[in-house]
Amino acid sequence: MWIKKFTDVxxxxxDMEIRTxxxxxxVEVMALxxxxxxxxxxxxxxxxxxxxxxxxxxxxxxxxxxKDNHIVGTILSGHDGRQATFYHVCVDSKFRxxxxxxxxxxxxxxxxxxxxxSKITLIAFKKNLAGNIFWKSQNWxxxxxxxxxxxxxxxxxxxxxxx
Numbered sequence: 001m002w003i004k005k006f007t008d009v010x011x012x013x014x015d016m017e018i019r020t021x022x023x024x025x026x027v028e029v030m031a032l033x034x035x036x037x038x039x040x041x042x043x044x045x046x047x048x049x050x051x052x053x054x055x056x057x058x059x060x061x062x063x064x065x066x067k068d069n070h071i072v073g074t075i076l077s078g079h080d081g082r083q084a085t086f087y088h089v090c091v092d093s094k095f096r097x098x099x100x101x102x103x104x105x106x107x108x109x110x111x112x113x114x115x116x117x118s119k120i121t122l123i124a125f126k127k128n129l130a131g132n133i134f135w136k137s138q139n140w141x142x143x144x145x146x147x148x149x150x151x152x153x154x155x156x157x158x159x160x161x162x163x
Contacts, residue, residue, distance in 0.1 A: 016100070018107045021062035021074065023052045028071045029064065036090050037162055038128060044157035046088075054078060061111050065091065065100045073100045075108045084112040086122040089131075101134060123148070 021029070026048050033039050033046070044050060055062055058078035065073030072095045076087040086108065091100045112120055122140075124131045136142070 015067060016098075016103075017066040018063050018104055019066065020060050021055060021064045021076070023048075023055055025064055025071060026051055029074055032071055032074065032092055033088065033090065034162055036093065038125075039088075039090060039162040040125070040159050041162065042157050042159050044154055051076075061108065061115070063104055063108050063111070065095075065104050067095060067100075073104050075104050077108045077112060079112060079115060079117045082117070083119040083121060084115075084117045086120060089122065096130075102138060105138060 029051075030041075030046070033041055054076060061077040061079070061084070063075050063077070064071045073091040075089045077084060078087075079085070086105075089101065089105070091104075109120065121143075122135070124135055126132075
């Protein structure tokens, strides 16, 4: 089974590890998300129960980067059988420029590819200049042929932006 192949893979220097995200990581992951200026956190979708359900539905696809025994990067990754989506791709601002994001993306792409999925999508907000530069530098293509729409089914799922 592919999960054994990719579980707890050490992709970086000895002091850096990329491994599967676990529900036990939630408190530290949320603290990281809340530390990143401009990061969007949804009141319902990003609570513990919803993240737990996401990880259980997409076993072994989401990753965290660990440095100095702390989570310094995340990618939530899941698929519907046709295409995958990356959510909450981030690196702690103190550790940017160390190639952590690129290595996490490679690991997450390899995991999705092992599932037989041939396309990955993500959202990079227009105001996220660093994110947009990063994705272009990784040869991801901006899809200019579609419009993005959403229908809010739960008004309590408010999106807040970290100031």
